[in-house]
Amino acid sequence: MLELKKLSCERNDRVLFENLSLLVESGDVVQISGSNGSGKTSLLRVICGLNDYFTGGVFWKGEMRDSDVEAFRNDLLFLGHRVGLSKLLSPIENLKWSTGRKIDWSEKDLLQALSRNGLQGFEYQPCFLLSAGQQQRAALSKLYLSNEPMWILDEPFNALDSEAIGMLENLIMQHARRGGIVLVTTHHKLKxxxxRTVDLS
Amino acid sequence: MSALDLDRRNLAGAVSITRAFRITLERDLMLAFRRKGDFVNPFVFFVIVVSLFPLAVSPESVFLSRIAPGVIWITALLAAMLSLDSMYRADFEDGSLETLLLSPHPLYFLVLAKNCAHWLVSGLPVVLISPFLAIMLSYPSDQLIILLISLLLGTPFLTLVGSIAVALTVGLGSRGLILAVIVLPMCVPILVFGTLAVNAGLTGLPVEGYLALMGAMLVAAFSLAPLASAAALRISVA
Structure with a gap:
């Protein structure tokens, strides 16, 4: 499904990765590992199309990514290091906007996704009142509402407690079992x- | 996953561009109302600065009515400058901007939605209060409509063009004056025609030509500026 051909990227005159080729098939979970500053986030951003400073090709479903960017973006769920949660809005308002541009979810569905992620009672509180872990959970609730085949998650395990880590691992496995693909960076040992692991160091 | 059966709802791409536009507009308006300072400050700034002129320059009504168009226009421009910076800043910092850029819809419309929200909370209040301030500056009340139209055409232009500069500078750590250096020169044409239109009205000359030109500039900004903003945002985020 996703194929990277000879990707190279440098930043501030330092080569992050060179001639990286990778084929990710439906049902694969790929962990991008590497020490701090080894270019994990840059690689994910290159694949998403947020970073254009690279050489090589990104292919999605056999086509160049840029030949049909809108279809590619429709198939992509990206959760960055900064998770895209506005502090002034409540989890439900955030979720409504971040998922609503793809699927018109009802309020009931949104509430259900949040409560599955352990945020009952916090749905309508502004996010700045939530703890870091709760904010991360709120951002991850997107995954319950996703029908995108490709998930790209940058450090999704940050600030999560062990219960939430287990839930996220389950979600990732379920997604792979349904034929989706997951690219994830983390320092956490995934069970x-x-x-599959790609080491950038 | 039984309750939220995703395969049943294979609806990707089913959300229309109008809906994406609407929810982005609603979100930005909601954010603006939670961050009241962002739109109250420029408005208060506008009122205070205009009211200082009679105190500092001259309270003489003949003189005030002469300078009223220029004062109101320049202050409106500076008030817009004050409010511009907040347009993409918070979204850039919390990562919402990346979500926006990876949206399957053309970025043009989403940027336009953000610009509309910005104008509604920062431009529109300035337009609405301007007749009262104009009267305070002894501006003839039968000419108010021309001032109002010129500002109605001009303030959206300021937002649309300012958005390009904000999008370009949103990634910079310390921006300081750079925003003003980029925005103010680009806003000179609309400022010139805005004040020309109002002054022409004061001296009894026809104003339609000036207003038509301003309308043309606004239409051009409407169709081109969001494209430039979108491109600038992609550069800033990369």
Whole structure:
């Protein structure tokens, strides 16, 4: 489904990765590992199309990514390091906007996704009143409402407690079982059986 | 996953561009009302600065009515400058901007939605209060309509053009004056025609030509500026 051909990227005159080729098939979970500053986030941003300073090709479903960017973006769920949660809005308002541009979810569905992620009672509180872990959970609720085949998650385990970590691992596995693909960066040891690892160091 | 059966709802791409526009507009308006300072400050600034002129320059009504168009126009421009910076800043810092850029819809419309929200909370109040301030500056009340139209055509232009500069500078750590250096020269034409129109009205000359030119500039900004803003945002985020 996703194919990277000879990707190279440098930043501030330092080569982050060179001639990186990778084929990710439906059902794969790929962990991008590497030390701090090794270019994990840059790689994810290159794949998403947020960073254009690279050489090489990104192919999605056999086509160049840029030949049909809108279809590619429709198939992509990206959760960055900064998770895209506005502090002044409540989790439900945030979720409504961030998922609503793809699927018109009802309020009931949104509330359900949040309560599955352990945010009952916090749905209507502005996010700046929530703890870091709760904010991360609120951002991750997007995953329950996703029908995008490709998930790109940058450090999604940050600030999560062990219960939430288990839930997220389950979600990732379920997504892979349904035929989706997941690219994830983390320093956490993933308990996922068929995990593939790409080391950038 | 039984309750939220995703395969049942394979609806990707089903959200129309109008809906995406609407929810982005609603979100930005909601954010503006939570961050009241962002739109109250420029408005208060506008009122205070205009009211200082009679105190500092001259309270003489003949003189005030001469300078009223220029004063109101320049102050409106500076008030717009004050409010511009907040347009993409918070979204850039919390990562919402990346979500926006990865939206499957053309960025043009989403940027336009953000610009509309910005104008509604910062431009429109200035337009609405301007007749009262104009009267305070002994501006003839039968000419108010021309001032109002010129500002109605001009303030959206300031937002649309200012948006390009904000999008370009949103990634910079310390921006300081750079925003003003980019925005103010681009706003000179609309300022010139805005004040020309109002002055022509005062001296009894026809104003339609000036207003038509301003309308043309606004239409051009409407169709081109969001494209430039979108491109600038992509550069800033990369």
């Amino acid at each position: 996922i059986p068929s995990l």
